[in-house]
Amino acid sequence: xxxxxxxxxxxxxxxxxxxxxxxxxxxxxxxxxxxxxxxxxxxxxxxxxxxxxxxxxxxxxxxxxxxxxxxxxxxxxxxxxxxxxxxxxxxxxxxxxxxxxxxxxxxxxxxxxxxxxxxxxxxxxxxxxxxxxxxxxxxxxxxxxxxxxxxxxxxxxxxxxxxxxxxxxxxxxxxxxxxxxxxxxxxxxxxxxxxxxxxxxxxxxxxxxxxxxxxxxxxxxxxxxxxxxxxxxxxxxxxxxxxxxxxxxxxxxxxxxxxxxxxxxxxxxxxxxxxxxxxxxxxxxxxxxxxxxxxxxxxxxxxxxxxxxxxxxxxxxxxxxxxxxxxxxxxxxxxxxxxxxxxxxxxxxxxxxxxxxxxxxxxxxxxxxxxxxxxxxxxxxxxxxxxxxxxxxxxxxxxxxxxxxxxxxxxxxxxxxxxxxxxxxxxxxxxxxxxxxxxx
Amino acid sequence: xxxxxxxxxxxxxxxxxxxxxxxxxxxxxxxxxxxxxxxxxxxxxxxxxxxxxxxxxxxxxxxxxxxxxxxxxxxxxxxxxxxxxxxxxxxxxxxxxxxxxxxxxxxxxxxxxxxxxxxxxxxxxxxxxxxxxxxxxxxxxxxxxxxxxxxxxxxxxxxxxxxxxxxxxxxxxxxxxxxxxxxxxxxxxxxxxxxxxxxxxxxxxxxxxxxxxxxxxxxxxxxxxxxxxxxxxxxxxxxxxxxxxxxxxxxxxxxxxxxxxxxxxxxxxxxxxxxxxxxxxxxxxxxxxxxxxxxxxxxxxxxxxxxxxxxxxxxxxxxxxxxxxxxxxxxxxxxxxxxxxxxxxxxxxxxxxxxxxxxxxxxxxxxxxxxxxxxxxxxxxxxxxxxxxxxxxxxxxxxxxxxxxxxxxxxxxxxxxxxxxxxxxxxxxxxxxxxxxxxx
Numbered sequence: 082x083x084x085x086x087x088x089x090x091x092x093x094x095x096x097x098x099x100x101x102x103x104x105x106x107x108x109x110x111x112x113x114x115x116x117x118x119x120x121x122x123x124x125x126x127x128x129x130x131x132x133x134x135x136x137x138x139x140x141x142x143x144x145x146x147x148x149x150x151x152x153x154x155x156x157x158x159x160x161x162x163x164x165x166x167x168x169x170x171x172x173x174x175x176x177x178x179x180x181x182x183x184x185x186x187x188x189x190x191x192x193x194x195x196x197x198x199x200x201x202x203x204x205x206x207x208x209x210x211x212x213x214x215x216x217x218x219x220x221x222x223x224x225x226x227x228x229x230x231x232x233x234x235x236x237x238x239x240x241x242x243x244x245x246x247x248x249x250x251x252x253x254x255x256x257x258x259x260x261x262x263x264x265x266x267x268x269x270x271x272x273x274x275x276x277x278x279x280x281x282x283x284x285x286x287x288x289x290x291x292x293x294x295x296x297x298x299x300x301x302x303x304x305x306x307x308x309x310x311x312x313x314x315x316x317x318x319x320x321x322x323x324x325x326x327x328x329x330x331x332x333x334x335x336x337x338x339x340x341x342x343x344x345x346x347x348x349x350x351x352x353x354x355x356x357x358x359x360x361x362x363x364x365x366x367x368x369x370x371x372x373x374x375x376x377x378x379x380x381x382x383x384x385x386x387x388x389x390x391x392x393x394x395x396x397x398x399x400x401x402x403x404x405x406x407x408x409x410x411x412x413x414x415x416x417x418x419x420x421x422x423x424x425x426x427x428x429x430x431x432x433x434x435x436x437x438x439x440x441x442x443x444x445x446x447x448x449x450x451x452x453x454x455x456x457x458x459x460x461x462x463x464x465x466x467x468x469x470x471x472x473x474x475x476x477x478x479x480x481x482x483x484x485x486x487x488x489x490x491x492x493x494x495x496x497x498x499x500x501x502x503x504x505x506x507x508x509x510x511x512x513x514x515x516x517x518x519x520x521x
Numbered sequence: 522x523x524x525x526x527x528x529x530x531x532x533x534x535x536x537x538x539x540x541x542x543x544x545x546x547x548x549x550x551x552x553x554x555x556x557x558x559x560x561x562x563x564x565x566x567x568x569x570x571x572x573x574x575x576x577x578x579x580x581x582x583x584x585x586x587x588x589x590x591x592x593x594x595x596x597x598x599x600x601x602x603x604x605x606x607x608x609x610x611x612x613x614x615x616x617x618x619x620x621x622x623x624x625x626x627x628x629x630x631x632x633x634x635x636x637x638x639x640x641x642x643x644x645x646x647x648x649x650x651x652x653x654x655x656x657x658x659x660x661x662x663x664x665x666x667x668x669x670x671x672x673x674x675x676x677x678x679x680x681x682x683x684x685x686x687x688x689x690x691x692x693x694x695x696x697x698x699x700x701x702x703x704x705x706x707x708x709x710x711x712x713x714x715x716x717x718x719x720x721x722x723x724x725x726x727x728x729x730x731x732x733x734x735x736x737x738x739x740x741x742x743x744x745x746x747x748x749x750x751x752x753x754x755x756x757x758x759x760x761x762x763x764x765x766x767x768x769x770x771x772x773x774x775x776x777x778x779x780x781x782x783x784x785x786x787x788x789x790x791x792x793x794x795x796x797x798x799x800x801x802x803x804x805x806x807x808x809x810x811x812x813x814x815x816x817x818x819x820x821x822x823x824x825x826x827x828x829x830x831x832x833x834x835x836x837x838x839x840x841x842x843x844x845x846x847x848x849x850x851x852x853x854x855x856x857x858x859x860x861x862x863x864x865x866x867x868x869x870x871x872x873x874x875x876x877x878x879x880x881x882x883x884x885x886x887x888x889x890x891x892x893x894x895x896x897x898x899x900x901x902x903x904x905x906x907x908x909x910x911x912x913x914x915x916x917x918x919x920x921x922x923x924x925x926x927x928x929x930x931x932x933x934x935x936x937x938x939x940x941x942x943x944x945x946x947x948x949x950x951x952x953x954x955x956x957x958x959x960x961x
Contacts, residue, residue, distance in 0.1 A: 214837045217870065221842035241826060241848050248832045248841040386681060392688045397654045401688045402661035408681050430657065 085164045087111055088131070096160055102128070102135060103155040107323060111168065118325025118334040119156035126155040133164035202263050202277065202306055202372050204287055205232050209256040220248050224279070228260060237262065238275040242411065242419055247279060254281035261287070261371055263422065277371050277420045288312075288369045290359075290417065292352055293436070294377030294385050295319060295459055296328055299348070301355040303363060306372065313363055315355040320347035321384070327478060328380040328461060332394040335384065345387040349414055356416040370417035373410060376426040378434035378461055379403065386413070386425070398431040432476040437463050447472065497521055525604045527551055528571070536600055542568070542575060543595040547763060551608065558765025558774045559596035566595040573604035642703050642717065642746055642812050644727055645672050649696040660688050664719070668700060677702065678715040682851065682859055687719060694721035701727070701811055703862065717811050717860045728752075728809045730799075730857065732792055733876070734817030734825050735759060735899055736768055739788070741795040743803060746812065753803055755795040760787035761824070767918060768820035768901060772834040775824065785827040789854055796856040810857035813850060816866040818874035818901055819843065826853070826865070838871040872916040877903050887912065937961055 082095045085105045094109035103126055106113045117123035124142025130151045135158040143152055155166075209227050212218065218226065221239065224247070228234045239247075251258060261278035278285075287306040293299065300316040321344050324334040335341040360367060375385060379400045383390035386408065392399045404427045411419035426435035437457060446453040448469055455465040462479030465472055492498050496517030505512050515521050522535045525545045534549035543566055546553045557563035564582025570591045575598040583592055595606075649667045652658065658666065661679065664687070668674045679687075691698065701718035718725075727747055733740040740756040761784050764774040775781040800807060815825060819840045823830035826848065832839045844867045851859035866875035877897060886893040888909055895905040902919030905912055932938050936957035945952050955961050 212837050212839045217837050217839060219840045219843050219870075220832075221844070239846055241828075241846070241852055244842060244846065245826070245828050248829055248839070252832070386685070388681075388685050389688055392660075392692070397652050397657050399652045399657060399688070400659045402684060403659050404661070406679055406681070406684065412681055430659075 083133075083160050083163050085109070085160060085166060088165065088167045098159075098161060100160045101156065102153070102158040102160055102164075102166065105160055106155055106166070106168065113155060113168065113323070115156060115323060115325060115330075117156075117327075118330030120330065120333060121154055121157040124154065127152050127169065128155045129153075129167040129169075130158075131165040131167050133162040135159060135164065136161050200264070200306065202261065202287060202289075204259040204261050204285075205234075206282060207231055207258055207260050209251065209258070211256050220251055224251070224258075224260070228262075234262065234274055236273045238273050240276075240409075240420055243276055243279065250279045254279075257282040259283065259285070261418075263372070275420075277422075278368065278418055280368075285369045286365065287371055288365055289372045289374070290356060290370055292373060292375045293439075294348060294352070294375060294381045295436070296331075296378065296381060296461065297322070297326070297459065299351045299355060301352060301359060303359040303365075303370075313359050315358045315362075317351060317355060320351040323347075328378065329394055329478075331384065332380060332390050335390055341384070341387060341389060344384045348381070348385055353414075353416040360416070367416045368418050370410075371421045373415065373417055373421055373423040374426065375423060376435040376439040378436050379428045379431050380434075382425055382428065382435055393431045400428070400431050403428040403430070429474065432461065433463055433474045434461075437465060437474065441465055441472065523573075523600050523603050525549070525600060525606060528605065528607045538600060540600045541596065542593070542598040542600055542604075542606065545600055546595055546606070546608070553595060553608065553763075555596060555763060555765060555770075557596075557767075558770030560770065560773065561594055561597040564594065567592050567609065568595045569593075569607040569609075570598075571605040571607055573602040575599060575604065576601050640704070640746065642701065642727060642729075644699040644701050644725075645674075646722060647671055647698050647700050649691065649698070651696050660691055664691070664698075664700070668702075674702065674714055676713045678713050680716075680849075680860055683716055683719065690719045694719075697722040699723065699725070701858075703812070715860075717862075718808065718858055720808075725809045726805065727811055728805055729812045729814070730796060730810055732813060732815045733879075734788060734792070734815060734821045735876070736771075736818065736821060736901065737762065737766070737899065739791045739795060741792060741799060743799040743805075753799050755798045755802075757791060757795060760791040763787075768818065769834055769918075771824065772820060772830050775830055781824070781827065781829060784824045788821070788825055793854075793856040800856070807856045808858050810850075811861045813855065813857055813861055813863040814866065815863060816875040816879040818876050819868045819871050820874075822865055822868065822875055833871045840868070840871050843868040843870070869914065872901065873903055873914045874901075877905060877914065881905055881912065 082097055084093055084095050085102070086093045087106060087109055090111070092109040092111055094105055096105045096108065103113060103115060103119055106128070114125050117125070121139040121141055127143065127147065130153055135153055137153055137158055139154060139157040140148060141154070143154065205228065207224070207227050209223055210216065212223065221244070225237060228237065258279050259282055260276060261280070263275045263277050289304040289306045291302040291304060297319060298316055299319050300314060302314045303312045304310070305312055321331055324344055324347065325331045331344060335344055356367070356370070375382070377385060380390050380393055382405060383393065383401065386405065388401050392401070405425035407422045407424055409419065410417040410421040410423055413423060415423065426438050428434035428438060440455055440457055441447055444455055446455055446465070446468065450468055452466070452468050457463045458479050461476060463474060463476040465474045467473055496515070497519040498516050499513045499521055500516050501514040503512055504510070513521070522537055524533055524535050526533045527546060527549055530551070532549040532551055534545055536545045536548065543553060543555060543559055546568070554565050557565070561579040561581055567583065567587065570593055575593055577593055578597040578599070579594060580588060581594070583594065645668065647664070647667050649663055650656065652663065661684070665677060668677065698719050699722055700716060701720070703715045703717050726745065729744040729746045731742040731744060737759060738756055739759050740754060742754045743752045744750070745752055761771055764784055764787065765771045771784060775784055796807070796810070815822070817825060820830050820833055822845060823833065823841065826845065828841050832841070845865035847862045847864055849859065850857040850861040850863055853863060855863065866878050868874040868878060880895055880897055881887055884895055886895055886905070886908065890908055892906070892908050897903045898919050901916060903914060903916040905914045907913055936955070937959040938956050939953045939961055940956050941954040943952055944950070953961070
């Protein structure tokens with residue numbers, strides 16, 4: 082075992098000989114940038130070895146001067162002795178998401194306002210007649226019968242997890258319950274309404290969560306499903322960043338032993354962290370979250386669901402699916418009612434995903450006569466041009482502009498980056514603002 | 522720690538002071554009879570302490586003479602020293618199921634013969650056009666498209682586990698696949714066909730399993746879903762016997778901490794053992810088992826699915842459900858295709874279960890004009906009287922006659938029990954046969 086000391090901060094970690102320096106740094110809890118996912122392609126994980134020696138696998142993207150100053154690529158260097166390593170500050174992932182402001186207000190498109198008259202998820206009050214020796218109907222048929230009498234629902238579907246506790250739930254509520262029913266079948270087939278929860282009368286709210294799974298940032302909106310109001314939002318970096326900053330790097334990472342499962346855990350963990358924050362801040366429980374909706378690019382949707390994304394990267398670039406089936410929160414381990422359906426917005430192609438569909442829908446450009454241009458510049462950049470008659474889209478990687486991989490002029494959106502430029506109306510002087518007010 | 526030695530056989534086990542003697546015996550791997558599930562009610566777990574001492578909680582059902590001979594109830598005695606304990610042979614669970622013979626031939630009722638023209642589960646051959654840059658349709662839509670062209674199926678449902686591996690499955694099969702499709706929706710709602718499996722063309726059979734979950738014995742039939750032929754059967758004792766021999770004892774056991782989960786594991790483990798035996802004997806894999814069907818009494822169905830059965834025992838005796846929803850094999854951990862539906866036959870009431878429904882259906886008494894009596898005497902005994910116009914049923918515990926709990930005249934169906942009596946047509950002498958040909 083060798084001791085690796087990291088500067089600044091003097092974190093230390095003990096690792097066996099031959100450990101990748103990047104793994105040692107991550108093990109020490111320092112969030113190192115690995116934009117290309119540790120392939121030695123991007124040259125972003127440069128660190129300086131101040132004491133001790135490493136074995137270098139690749140020196141790609143290091144200048145002669147850097148080599149003489151002891152710089153190495155952390156993802157391409159094996160620990161061979163006790164080390165003191167200096168990590169330049171720009172290589173540490175900055176934990177500040179710039180999109181908080183944009184996430185504040187969301188407009189509801191015109192066409193979907195009838196949801197309040199015909200809600201997909203409802204809590205229906207039911208007073209059951211308690212069973213007796215004269216009326217020994219079983220619990221499920223009894224619930225079905227009284228749900229039919231009170232609300233005209235002829236037949237409901239119920240899943241095993243809810244059935245397992247139904248008997249106790251009815252008795253603990255003294256037969257006075259709210260039945261959370263999902264009326265429509267999200268996969269489009271005609272089907273009976275589905276039971277999501279059975280809870281004591283008047284307990285709990287009907288909450289929904291809208292989840293934006295970006296390659297870089299994840300945002301969750303907590304929604305009151307009765308009023309339609311966005312109650313709160315929270316966002317943070319996607320935990321997958323430590324496995325690569327762009328989708329290609331993550332697809333390559335997913336090919337490792339256990340890589341796909343690890344990537345899925347990371348993004349589910351990130352979203353669960355945001356859900357936990359929102360629930361705590363709003364005094365709510367996971368059980369109250371009865372419906373979720375997710376949008377993201379095609380690769381992110383695959384990774385979020387744990388679907389093998391490898392063929393998205395290889396010519397002819399084929400996703401497993403663009404229209405994803407509804408999934409239960411329990412299947413993904415999301416912090417919500419286990420029976421809540423998670424709707425995955427549909428995408429269009431390997432590099433035109435559900436994030437674009439969401440943008441086209443909420444901007445309502447698909448309803449207008451005017452020729453409209455929709456631009457989404459994120460880690461992947463997409464553009465949609467069209468109107469009510471036609472829509473055309475294309476996409477390319479826009480990540481380097483934001484993530485700094487290979488960028489020579491400019492920087493990431495970290496403190497000191499210019500984020501606003503305007504002309505002073507009095508002096509006509511150009512003026513700018515930087516993130517954190519620091520020197521540009 | 523004290524050492525407990527069991528006679529005959531001289532099994533030994535070390536246990537901490539205060540351990541229940543019955544737990545020590547089970548830990549030593551000796552299958553002791555606990556018909557009442559260890560409540561001290563039935564008096565069947567009588568063992569003789571030859572050396573050492575125990576603390577007795579109850580002496581119920583022990584005679585003065587037995588007490589003087591050192592007999593104790595194993596489920597009511599705590600280990601207080603090293604022990605030598607004698608277990609009478611009749612207290613050990615005999616592992617021989619008498620119903621093997623009856624399980625040999627099953628008649629298919631007349632009315633269900635149209636399944637061969639309209640099978641619920643089919644393997645449909647599909648040759649997909651491989652994707653190209655000119656036709657970059659995603660895998661699921663491509664499969665759907667070619668399934669529509671070749672077999673007229675407009676829209677299919679797919680679950681997340683199958684979707685996760687679809688891309689790889691199609692490419693490994695070089696786009697030549699058999700798609701296992703379940704056409705009808707077993708919960709009765711109109712719905713699209715469902716994908717159960719996607720496998721290389723011509724690989725694998727279509728197998729089904731019919732499972733009889735008896736309180737005492739479990740039987741599994743392996744069925745070829747194309748020919749309808751029963752390929753093989755296997756049976757053994759329900760592993761739950763160590764937690765009580767009748768349904769009431771098992772319901773009481775299910776109230777213990779972790780008791781319900783333990784009971785479910787035991788019965789699923791028993792059924793999986795039988796499935797493993799059948800698959801091995803017939804050179805088949807779990808993936809080939811694409812549909813399962815289960816019948817049992819109401820309590821057994823609850824325990825098989827892990828549904829809390831406690832209200833079946835308490836007045837007014839209410840099951841959670843009689844018509845159970847379809848469940849996937851993966852939800853129960855059954856050794857079968859994870860996407861295979863497990864159909865649970867419907868029951869009628871707390872003590873008239875799906876085993877009786879199965880009997881009424883397969884005997885076709887519900888179609889005849891003649892007044893018919895159907896008798897099922899198992900651990901629980903049920904009788905159905907009626908014809909095509911009406912059916913009436915009642916039930917009571919018949920277990921003691923078979924299990925020997927509290928029986929003074931007679932014995933269990935173990936070696937030496939009389940299992941056939943007839944009159945010799947020549948001598949007119951009554952003659953009998955015993956199990957194993959041993960002395961009666």
